Amino acid sequence: VQLVESGGGLVQPGGSLRLSCATSGFNLAYYATGWFRQAPGKGPEWVATVNGGGAITAYGDSVKGRFTIFRDNAKNSLYLQMNSLKPEDTGVYYCVKDGVADPPQNPAEKYEYGDWGQGTQVTVSS
Numbered sequence: 001v002q003l004v005e006s007g008g009g010l011v012q013p014g015g016s017l018r019l020s021c022a023t024s025g026f027n028l029a030y031y032a033t034g035w036f037r038q039a040p041g042k043g044p045e046w047v048a049t050v051n052g053g054g055a056i057t058a059y060g061d062s063v064k065g066r067f068t069i070f071r072d073n074a075k076n077s078l079y080l081q082m083n084s085l086k087p088e089d090t091g092v093y094y095c096v097k098d099g100v101a102d103p104p105q106n107p108a109e110k111y112e113y114g115d116w117g118q119g120t121q122v123t124v125s126s
Contacts, residue, residue, distance in 0.1 A: 001025040001115045003095040008120030015085050019120060021078040021095030029053065029073045032098035034107065035080050037122075039091040046108035047093070048080065052101025060108065062088070085124045092119040 007019040019035070034049035048059045048069035057069055068081040078095055096113035098104050104112035 001097065003097060003115060003117035005093060005095050005117045005120035008093060008122045010123045010125065011085055012126050013086060013124055015124070016081070016083045017085065017122060019080040019082065019093055019095075019122070021080075021117060023076045023078065023095075023097070026097070027073075028071060028076050028078070030101050032101060032103050033071065033078050034096050034098075034113065035069065035078075036094045036096055036110070036113075036116075037089075037091040038094070038119075039088075042091075044094070044110055045091075049098075049103055049107040050078070051103045056103050058103060058107050082122070085122075087124050089124050090122060092121055094119045 002024045004022045011017050030052050032051045035047040036044045038044045046060050050057045050069045054071050066084045071078045095117040097115040
């Protein structure tokens with residue numbers, strides 16, 4: 001299993017970024033996947049999760065209405081569209097994979113996800 005994030009960078013407040021996660025070693029359609037982030041000096045924070053079928057999504061309260069998680073199974077890729085970015089969105093963003101297709105019962109818990117990527121840095125600053 002490999003998860004490789006890309007698309008991070010420096011963006012001004014109010015701007016947008018799209019993160020990508022290229023996956024390999026498994027069929028994306030059979031597993032729930034998602035995103036976490038970690039700000040400097042803080043623990044990992046759950047951002048969003050999508051089920052294996054791609055129809056069921058869930059978001060953390062801090063990003064709801066601004067971020068959208070989606071996937072392209074044909075490209076074996078997961079995405080996170082981030083709009084109206086704020087300085088508090090700064091951090092390393094990690095792509096994660098669950099062990100089943102259904103959304104986890106506790107999507108905000110790290111233990112629900114057995115595989116993590118190396119992360120991509122997002123910095124929101126003027």
